[in-house]
Amino acid sequence: MQKEKILSELYHGNINPVEKSVVQGSDYQKAMCRISSLEERLMAQLDEEQQKLLQDFISAQGELNYISGEERFTDGFRMGARMILEIFEKDGEQFKPIIG
Numbered sequence: 156m157q158k159e160k161i162l163s164e165l166y167h168g169n170i171n172p173v174e175k176s177v178v179q180g181s182d183y184q185k186a187m188c189r190i191s192s193l194e195e196r197l198m199a200q201l202d203e204e205q206q207k208l209l210q211d212f213i214s215a216q217g218e219l220n221y222i223s224g225e226e227r228f229t230d231g232f233r234m235g236a237r238m239i240l241e242i243f244e245k246d247g248e249q250f251k252p253i254i255g
Contacts, residue, residue, distance in 0.1 A: 172228060 164170045177184045194213070198206055 173224075 161170070177187065194209075197209065201209060
């Protein structure tokens with residue numbers, strides 16, 4: 156993808172780094188199903204007040220996961236940008252252009 160193309164796609168909302176499909180049968184999908192099943196079993200054993208507490212806990216955990224995911228995304232992006240910049244350096248000096 157050309158630089159102008161990806162920037163345009165990002166600007167127009169056609170690229171969403173957070174959005175990702177889950178592959179059926181993947182380890183991730185299996186883990187999601189297991190968590191869902193365990194949550195249903197646990198909720199069935201709790202009274203209404205305990206269910207509310209569990210839902211609050213799950214929401215707080217989701218918020219923490221979102222914040223953590225954002226941090227990992229930005230850290231990874233910054234590391235990638237630093238790697239690209241390092242390509243153009245040699246012993247702290249900029250390479251001279253190959254083409255005049």
